[in-house]
Amino acid sequence: MNAEAIQTAVKADDKPYFDAPSKMSAKNVSVFYGEKRAIDDVSIEIPQRYVTAFIGPSGCGKSTFLRTLNRMNDTIASARVEGDILLDGEDIYKSGMDVVQLRARVGMVFQKPNPFPKSIYENIAYGPKIHGITGSKAELDEIVEQSLRRAGLWDEVKDRLNDSGTALSGGQQQRLCIARAIAVDPEVILMDEPCSALDPIATARIEELIDELRGRYAIVIVTHSMQQAARVSQRTAFFHLGKIVEYGKTSDIFTNPREERTKDYITGRYG
Amino acid sequence: MSPAILLLLAFGLSLFGWLAARSRAWAFRKAAPGTRLHSLPNFHGWYVALWIGVPALLFAVLWNAISPMLITSHVMADPAASLLPGFGFERETMLAEARAVAEGRAFGVFNEEAQGLVAPYRAAITLYDSIGLVVTILVAFAGGAFAFLRLKPDFTARTRVERAVMGLLLIASLVAILTTIGIIVSLVFETVRFFGMVSPLDFLFGTHWSPDPMSSGTPDGADYGAIPLFWGTIYIGAIIAMIVAIPLGLMSAIFLTQYASNGVRKVMKPLLEILAGVPTVVYGYFAALTVAPMVRDAAQAIGISSASTESAVAAGLVMGVMIIPFVSSMADDSIAAVPQAMRDGSLAMGATTSETIRKVLIPAALPGIVAGVMLAVSRAIGETMIVVMAAGASANLTANPFESMTTVTFQIVAMLTGEGSFDHPATLSAFALGMVLFLVTLTLNFIALRVVKRYREAYE
Numbered sequence: 001m002n003a004e005a006i007q008t009a010v011k012a013d014d015k016p017y018f019d020a021p022s023k024m025s026a027k028n029v030s031v032f033y034g035e036k037r038a039i040d041d042v043s044i045e046i047p048q049r050y051v052t053a054f055i056g057p058s059g060c061g062k063s064t065f066l067r068t069l070n071r072m073n074d075t076i077a078s079a080r081v082e083g084d085i086l087l088d089g090e091d092i093y094k095s096g097m098d099v100v101q102l103r104a105r106v107g108m109v110f111q112k113p114n115p116f117p118k119s120i121y122e123n124i125a126y127g128p129k130i131h132g133i134t135g136s137k138a139e140l141d142e143i144v145e146q147s148l149r150r151a152g153l154w155d156e157v158k159d160r161l162n163d164s165g166t167a168l169s170g171g172q173q174q175r176l177c178i179a180r181a182i183a184v185d186p187e188v189i190l191m192d193e194p195c196s197a198l199d200p201i202a203t204a205r206i207e208e209l210i211d212e213l214r215g216r217y218a219i220v221i222v223t224h225s226m227q228q229a230a231r232v233s234q235r236t237a238f239f240h241l242g243k244i245v246e247y248g249k250t251s252d253i254f255t256n257p258r259e260e261r262t263k264d265y266i267t268g269r270y271g
Numbered sequence: 272m273s274p275a276i277l278l279l280l281a282f283g284l285s286l287f288g289w290l291a292a293r294s295r296a297w298a299f300r301k302a303a304p305g306t307r308l309h310s311l312p313n314f315h316g317w318y319v320a321l322w323i324g325v326p327a328l329l330f331a332v333l334w335n336a337i338s339p340m341l342i343t344s345h346v347m348a349d350p351a352a353s354l355l356p357g358f359g360f361e362r363e364t365m366l367a368e369a370r371a372v373a374e375g376r377a378f379g380v381f382n383e384e385a386q387g388l389v390a391p392y393r394a395a396i397t398l399y400d401s402i403g404l405v406v407t408i409l410v411a412f413a414g415g416a417f418a419f420l421r422l423k424p425d426f427t428a429r430t431r432v433e434r435a436v437m438g439l440l441l442i443a444s445l446v447a448i449l450t451t452i453g454i455i456v457s458l459v460f461e462t463v464r465f466f467g468m469v470s471p472l473d474f475l476f477g478t479h480w481s482p483d484p485m486s487s488g489t490p491d492g493a494d495y496g497a498i499p500l501f502w503g504t505i506y507i508g509a510i511i512a513m514i515v516a517i518p519l520g521l522m523s524a525i526f527l528t529q530y531a532s533n534g535v536r537k538v539m540k541p542l543l544e545i546l547a548g549v550p551t552v553v554y555g556y557f558a559a560l561t562v563a564p565m566v567r568d569a570a571q572a573i574g575i576s577s578a579s580t581e582s583a584v585a586a587g588l589v590m591g592v593m594i595i596p597f598v599s600s601m602a603d604d605s606i607a608a609v610p611q612a613m614r615d616g617s618l619a620m621g622a623t624t625s626e627t628i629r630k631v632l633i634p635a636a637l638p639g640i641v642a643g644v645m646l647a648v649s650r651a652i653g654e655t656m657i658v659v660m661a662a663g664a665s666a667n668l669t670a671n672p673f674e675s676m677t678t679v680t681f682q683i684v685a686m687l688t689g690e691g692s693f694d695h696p697a698t699l700s701a702f703a704l705g706m707v708l709f710l711v712t713l714t715l716n717f718i719a720l721r722v723v724k725r726y727r728e729a730y731e
Contacts, residue, residue, distance in 0.1 A: 116617070
């Protein structure tokens with residue numbers, strides 16, 4: 001499917017959500033921390049070039065599930081994943097899967113902005129350098145500029161690329177982290193509550209940015225804010241107690257939920 | 272009167288005051304039921320006890336310091352004292368002898384003249400001890416009465432006692448600082464005396480070190496060139512030891528923080544830290560008896576015939592092992608202090624663990640690592656036992672690590688434990704060396720603390 005066709009599909013939002021081509025899919029995934037089951041038999045299709053939001057009360061497992069999508073849970077010794085997670089039909093947990101390659105294709109933005117204590121330029125160039133995307137300085141400059149432009153940060157930092165990334169404001173740092181993730185040209189971008197540490201203006205700027213990036217990447221965003229999910233996403237999954245209660249078009253979830261629990265959560269009756 | 276008895280007396284009186292004041296405070300309450308005391312009865316007790324104990328103790332300490340002088344001058348007034356030699360060494364000896372007999376520490380006198388002084392001494396000691404005892408008791412009672420009479424239901428005993436506690440804590444914290452200042456002052460004093468005999472330029476830039484504590488007459492400035500000592504210190508402590516300690520310490524810190532499982536870490540980290548608790552004398556044995564012969568044999572095997580049993584490399588190697596825990600525990604702390612978010616951020620970009628360590632963690636933790644290395648260097652160059660046992664005493668200015676070398680600390684020990692008098696430049700040179708060493712380690716520690724402080728602010 002070409003880009004225009006996908007854009008049309010997005011706009012013609014009356015189609016059932018499963019019509020969109022799937023980028024990642026999870027089949028009967030369970031995640032354990034030691035003996036504790038954090039995710040219980042979750043299956044979901046994550047569509048290409050859409051924004052998918054995971055909502056749910058704290059501790060429902062939405063961040064845990066997000067982190068299984070690029071195997072960031074590998075860094076936690078006690079974590080164990082069962083089931084299949086496919087990226088373009090390929091099991092990312094199969095033996096022999098290269099985690100380095102996987103994470104280059106599935107990038108991640110964290111809750112708290114975490115720029116490296118290096119210059120703005122070095123923050124963006126970090127990924128392309130470790131993946132050997134380019135060796136030439138000119139090309140690297142090009143990638144840095146393009147990534148910063150896409151993240152909407154270029155005009156603010158173009159004159160001080162050598163300043164430390166940690167000297168930027170919180171909202172700018174988070175856009176720097178998004179630019180850093182874009183720089184390795186990923187296919188999927190995972191965002192774990194990317195606005196929870198930001199003020200409303202910076203949040204609005206990030207939401208705009210997510211909207212601009214949609215159509216180029218598959219984006220999965222975990223959020224505590226239902227308004228944010230409603231504003232930026234086309235698909236929404238409601239997690240509760242480690243299970244997906246309901247998954248569907250964002251407009252359906254928010255206006256016409258099928259499940260009573262979803263309705264209670266959306267209307268603020270609990271969670 | 273022995274100080275121990277005065278001390279016991281002061282404590283006993285204080286305890287008595289404490290009990291009396293406390294029951295008085297209870298009595299206030301009983302006399303007028305419903306009155307609220309400003310402070311709990313215990314605070315009234317402490318207030319009076321402090322007023323009894325502190326002045327009495329201060330007086331006892333003061334009396335202990337001045338009474339020997341008073342006793343001596345009292346004895347001098349006795350006719351028997353006119354038989355003593357006019358002044359000098361003999362006179363002092365006789366006085367000391369008479370005093371020892373009077374106090375019952377000796378049974379008889381060696382010099383006949385001293386015999387006549389025993390009785391006056393005995394009388395004087397009894398007199399001044401009684402005066403001391405009586406005045407101490409008087410001071411205690413005066414303080415106690417003053418405090419006891421101030422007790423009222425609304426007396427602010429609590430705030431006053433708290434203030435006294437604060438004063439005590441302040442004094443405790445000043446002890447270490449004042450001691451340091453005292454050390455500096457005494458070092459400066461003796462160093463100035465040394466530089467009155469030997470030019471500072473000869474000392475700091477001379478390349479020949481062979482002081483002779485037994486020589487007489489004017490010293491030869493050329494014998495006090497400390498460059499070979501400085502070189503030996505830096506070569507052993509800051510170069511050879513660091514070549515061992517920095518890579519090993521850093522790598523073990525990286526292994527422990529990034530690769531080791533929890534179980535391994537739980538066992539290995541304490542084991543590593545035990546290294547820091549081994550007495551340096553034990554490292555000294557190890558260096559002298561095990562490492563040094565091995566180094567010599569190895570050097571001779573590869574054709575270095577000049578290799579001696581005492582060598583810079585043996586001392587440096589063992590010293591390096593000794594300071595591994597310093598480097599590794601500082602590096603460990605500062606790597607662990609790099610936020611997990613940095614690590615996650617790098618891993619999420621698809622960096623491998625080793626790329627993350629090299630490109631993100633180490634640069635972020637570098638200030639802490641540098642500070643750890645500096646503390647380790649200052650520890651190494653101040654280290655004495657290992658070099659005394661393994662490095663040797665000859666002040667060679669050479670870059671050959673298999674030759675015997677000496678360090679500043681070794682020479683300080685050598686100069687001060689000899690039989691030279693304290694007027695001789697050889698003995699005084701120990702203070703000048705100590706001064707240099709002190710200034711260098713002080714600077715290193717200062718820089719290290721500054722670096723650590725700046726680094727802490729970066730993540731908060």
